[in-house]
Amino acid sequence: xxxxxxxxxxxxxxxxxxxxxxxxxxxxxxxxxxxxxxxxxxxxxxxxxxxxxxxxxxxxxxxxxxxxxxxxxxxxxxxxxxxxxxxxxxxxxxxxxxxxxxxxxxxxxxxxxxxxxxxxxxxxxxxxxxxxxxxxxxxxxxxxxxxxxxxxxxxxxxxxxxxxxxxxxxxxxxxxxxxxxxxxxxxxxxxxxxxxxxxxxxxxxxxxxxxxxxxxxxxxxxxxxxxxxxxxxxxxxxx
Amino acid sequence: xxxxxxxxxxxxxxxxxxxxxxxxxxxxxxxxxxxxxxxxxxxxxxxxxxxxxxxxxxxxxxxxxxxxxxxxxxxxxxxxxxxxxxxxxxxxxxxxxxxxxxxxxxxxxxxxxxxxxxxxxxxxxxxxxxxxxxxxxxxxxxxxxxxxxxxxxxxxxxxxxxxxxxxxxxxxxxxxxxxxxxxxxxxxxxxxxxxxxxxxxxxxxxxxxxxxxxxxxxxxxxxxxxxxxxxxxxxxxxxxxxxxxxxxxxxxxxxxxxxxxxx
Numbered sequence: 001x002x003x004x005x006x007x008x009x010x011x012x013x014x015x016x017x018x019x020x021x022x023x024x025x026x027x028x029x030x031x032x033x034x035x036x037x038x039x040x041x042x043x044x045x046x047x048x049x050x051x052x053x054x055x056x057x058x059x060x061x062x063x064x065x066x067x068x069x070x071x072x073x074x075x076x077x078x079x080x081x082x083x084x085x086x087x088x089x090x091x092x093x094x095x096x097x098x099x100x101x102x103x104x105x106x107x108x109x110x111x112x113x114x115x116x117x118x119x120x121x122x123x124x125x126x127x128x129x130x131x132x133x134x135x136x137x138x139x140x141x142x143x144x145x146x147x148x149x150x151x152x153x154x155x156x157x158x159x160x161x162x163x164x165x166x167x168x169x170x171x172x173x174x175x176x177x178x179x180x181x182x183x184x185x186x187x188x189x190x191x192x193x194x195x196x197x198x199x200x201x202x203x204x205x206x207x208x209x210x211x212x213x214x215x216x217x218x219x220x221x222x223x224x225x226x227x228x229x230x231x232x233x234x235x236x237x238x239x
Numbered sequence: 240x241x242x243x244x245x246x247x248x249x250x251x252x253x254x255x256x257x258x259x260x261x262x263x264x265x266x267x268x269x270x271x272x273x274x275x276x277x278x279x280x281x282x283x284x285x286x287x288x289x290x291x292x293x294x295x296x297x298x299x300x301x302x303x304x305x306x307x308x309x310x311x312x313x314x315x316x317x318x319x320x321x322x323x324x325x326x327x328x329x330x331x332x333x334x335x336x337x338x339x340x341x342x343x344x345x346x347x348x349x350x351x352x353x354x355x356x357x358x359x360x361x362x363x364x365x366x367x368x369x370x371x372x373x374x375x376x377x378x379x380x381x382x383x384x385x386x387x388x389x390x391x392x393x394x395x396x397x398x399x400x401x402x403x404x405x406x407x408x409x410x411x412x413x414x415x416x417x418x419x420x421x422x423x424x425x426x427x428x429x430x431x432x433x434x435x436x437x438x439x440x441x442x443x444x445x446x447x448x449x450x451x452x453x454x455x456x457x458x459x460x461x462x463x464x465x466x467x468x469x470x471x472x473x474x475x476x477x478x479x480x481x482x483x484x485x486x487x488x489x490x491x492x493x494x495x496x497x498x499x500x501x502x
Binding site: 138148 | 296297298331334335337338339341343345346347348349358359362363407408411
């Protein structure tokens with residue numbers, strides 16, 4: 001009993017010594033000085049998320065509509081595409097677009113390529129979310145619209161979709177946050193988002209603790225804010 | 240194909256069969272309905288009454304038989320063949336003659352009462368907004384709900400919802416109105432207000448009205464003809480007096496005895 005306690009105190013002393021002997025483990029002044037650079041990178045990260053999500057939402061809806069099509073060719077094409085994007089890693093897709101698109105004659109900046117990759121990858125998940133939303137609308141709504149002779153496309157646009165969207169706001173929000181947290185993948189293709197910027201700072205200064213900690217904190221703050229905003233939207237538009 | 244259609248028959252169903260897998264819902268059904276006739280379909284649940292309305296509204300297809308609505312052929316299928324499908328344009332044409340009110344209202348919950356009634360006239364009949372709204376207000380007046388014009392369906396009682404649904408169907412200016420158990424989802428004290436609307440409609444209009452109902456007294460009072468169905472076939476039909484007072488068939492007597500005792 002006595003021994004154990006003294007051993008514990010011993011390690012604590014050692015730890016304390018190492019802290020004072022070495023430089024400070026977290027240099028607040030240094031961290032503070034990094035903030036402007038990281039906030040610039042944060043803008044890139046947030047823009048990539050917003051643009052990526054916009055693309056994913058549009059494309060996801062497109063897949064969902066195609067999958068509902070009565071034409072077998074359209075249905076199966078969309079299903080195959082969705083399954084393919086859902087079943088392969090985002091990082092592979094990011095690299096693939098980055099190295100293959102230029103060969104195919106499509107020159108995009110790394111940032112644009114990143115948005116495309118995020119948008120396509122997440123569109124596959126969102127297609128499923130939309131599908132669930134569309135299926136949650138009672139069959140009677142389609143029948144009433146049909147009895148009124150409304151066209152299928154107008155029914156979808158004006159009757160079904162406005163009822164399908166409110167219940168899926170939470171799920172869309174989850175994917176927004178998930179995509180936000182996936183943006184560091186874009187560092188693989190030299191997009192100067194948060195992680196890439198932190199890594200470069202680390203390489204230049206040999207200090208990784210401050211930039212990486214700040215990156216974590218920035219992600220945390222923005223994720224929490226987004227979650228709050230999503231909750232608000234949900235309350236506002238849900239019925 | 241030229242089909243001889245006497246103009247007094249607005250609905251003709253001949254030898255219609257409808258199956259769901261092994262279950263036969265309608266079997267060799269023949270129904271003729273005269274223009275401006277008011278017909279009530281009665282019978283135990285599962286006898287195929289609602290299916291008839293859903294076929295006429297083109298919400299269900301048939302397996303065989305022939306359906307002609309106001310001189311236009313909706314189906315002409317021989318047993319075993321798929322028949323020649325009619326064009327979308329023709330289906331649209333036939334559907335525009337028919338309005339339907341559902342048991343579960345099926346109002347559009349995200350639209351105001353006004354928009355529920357004006358949406359299809361603007362989109363389909365190409366009425367101007369002013370015309371459509373003027374018509375909607377007249378119809379709401381007719382069903383006694385002019386004060387609810389800006390309400391949303393969730394703010395209405397079941398009876399009010401069903402009256403809006405009736406106004407919505409009437410706004411498409413159909414020749415035929417189908418009522419599919421429109422009081423079955425209502426609390427008992429709300430049934431009367433919906434039936435009153437229906438009664439007034441029956442008095443004022445020359446539309447053909449076809450209703451599926453469990454309200455025997457109302458059917459007796461309202462309809463020109465009662466059709467009693469069981470297991471996908473017509474057992475007996477005739478004027479309300481005849482069917483209710485002197486039913487010819489044992490099955491009709493049993494059914495009427497059961498339902499009239501219950502109410």
